[in-house]
Amino acid sequence: MILKLENVHKKFGNTEILKGVGLEVNKGDVVTILGPSGSGKTTLLRIANFLEKADQGTLQFDDLHLQLGQVSKKQMRSVRMRTGFVFQNYNLFSNKTALENVIEGLITARNIPVKEAEIIGKTVLEKVGLASRYDFYPSQLSGGQQQRVGIARAMATEPEVIFLDEPTSALDPELIGEVLNVIKKLAIEGTTMVIVTHEINFAELVSNKVYFIENGVVLETGTPQDIFYNPKEKRTQQFLQRIRR
Amino acid sequence: MNTSIISLLINSFWQILVPGLEITIPLTLISFFLGIIIAIFVALIQIADISVAKHIARFYIWIFRGTPLLVQLYIIFYGLPSLGVQLAAIPSAIIAFSLNVGAYTSETLRAAILSVPKGQLEAGYCAGLTFIQTMHRIILPQAFKVAFPPLFNSFISLVKDTSLAANITVLEMFMATQRIAARTYEPFALYCEVGAIYLLFCTVLTKVQIYGERKLNNEW
Known part of the structure; x- marks a missing residue:
């Protein structure tokens, strides 16, 4: 339990x-x-x-x-x-890129060196299929992409x-599939x-x-x-x- | 316009500009800087909902927005000595201006902070960040972008409001002008001249504002 x-x-x-x-x-x-x-x-x-x-x-x-x-x-x-939390409205940090969103919890809350955090962040973003979007700000991403960044952000800290x-x-509706696929992947890996x-x-x-x-x-x-x-x-x-x- | 007035304007120009550069501008910059620091604290105290401190913050804003700046200057410079607190003219002016600016701009900042979607604060918490960390890293940078134009308003106002310091013996631009006017009996030309110099300062600041906004709007 x-x-x-x-x-x-x-x-x-x-x-x-x-x-x-x-x-x-x-x-x-x-x-x-x-x-x-x-x-x-x-x-x-x-x-x-x-x-x-x-x-x-x-x-x-x-x-x-x-x-x-x-x-x-x-x-x-x-x-x-x-723990990690994924929000209905993504709640990405608007002033940070996809990668910065994902590593914020690592560098600021957990004092992991930026270089090291970036490696983790890139791996996680790659996993949610956003390897080509590291430097994009939330406003430059679609809803489905934003939510995948949101999931990556929640995963990065290994909650x-x-x-x-x-x-x-x-x-x-057309963007739901890509997000569900990511969640399914997590489930298969045994994420609680x-x-x-x-x-x-x-x-x-x-x-x-x-x-x-x-x-x-x-x-x-x-x-x-x-x-x-x-x-x-x-x-x-x-x-x-x-x-x- | 006869030649003697023109030569008076030219001669007085430096006599007015120098106190402007030496007193008006530093007085504005220092007071505004301190005012912003006060404002950040006062705004955050209210956002964080710290019970007693919040009431003190509201009281402070109430007092400094609700009384004339000139009265505040007089109380600090002429009034406080009777309570045993004797301050020189320039420190008095800095205290009055920064407290006054702090009261106004704290409201600007508070509104700007509230304009950032609350979900980002929650997302910060969920990532393990503290309130202060989330404010510093996430919310304040975004709030600053929103607050930038109204903050510049306050800044430009302050440049002109520093002329009130003439009333408490600070030899800034306006007082320098008054002295020349008293000596030469040319108030119209000289006060127009000092007005033009204030306008010049503010024009430069307006350009800075436009540049700053463009800079801020480049990213996200």
Whole structure:
């Protein structure tokens, strides 16, 4: 077990987004979080990396046990140093080239010499198929390319878990494939990932565990086989029907 | 225009320009530099949402934007000695100008920082960077590009505002002009002349601004 969230509660104003959600991730897992929009799945992912502060709950990361309401900046950073995050809107650093984006976490946060970091950065960019785009600024790249830089940036630090928050939702349909292929490659290599996505065919292909979240609770969890072909809950069935149409 | 006025303008030109180069420009540069440093801190304190410091920052901005610069100069130079703080004219002017500029430009910077998408700060955190590191490496360089034209506005304003220092005995360009005018009884010609010199300074700065913007817009 590398990551475990338990009993996570979160309110935005008077709206309760998460009502006691849990999530367990083992090394090598590719976990997919499914659910209708507004169900709280993105919030859960953001809480796991402290981009959102939970009201209540616990987080266990490897040997670290944290009460979510009271995490220090140091503890946040120590978890972030061991994880990667891929955003729906890429969130690349606009003032840095593709390569600089990828190595920023290495040189600034981890004090790796620039020369050494550049070798790592180039290798990772090559892996996501952007070997010819090192010196391009985000504004000069397509959405699919930007997201692949985003994935490369998350990979470069060799994190123990990568969180991906709807990595293809902001992309034109024709660009989705190139990003999914990169993620698939990571899955095959055994990278531990937690993915929030609506791409259920892809989820079935890469993940070994699926969580279905609705109205702030985990309604159902199981293997892709269980959830996609044999859902127990009526709501899961309805959701899949709607999303497949 | 008769020849005596022309020769007066020529003779006085250097007598006005020299204090301009020796006092007005250094006073502007030093005050603006210090003001920007104050502004960065004041803006970051508010962005980082540090509770008590944030209120102090808002209070400072409220005071220095809400009172006349001339009053601030008078309080620091003429007022503080009665509290036992005696400062020479030029240090007083530098303090007043930099605090005043800091209050205004901190708001410029704050707005510019907020104009950078928040996701980049989050991405910085996720890459393992601290708040300060992300600001320094990612956010501030982008904010600076946005803030550059309005900062130059403040800079150009300050060049002219330094003339207020004449009121607290700083012998800058305007005071030098006043003295010549008092001696020669040619206020119209001389004040036009000093105005033209301020205009000249600001024209040079406008060119610098255009050059700087072009430079900043080259990349990303």
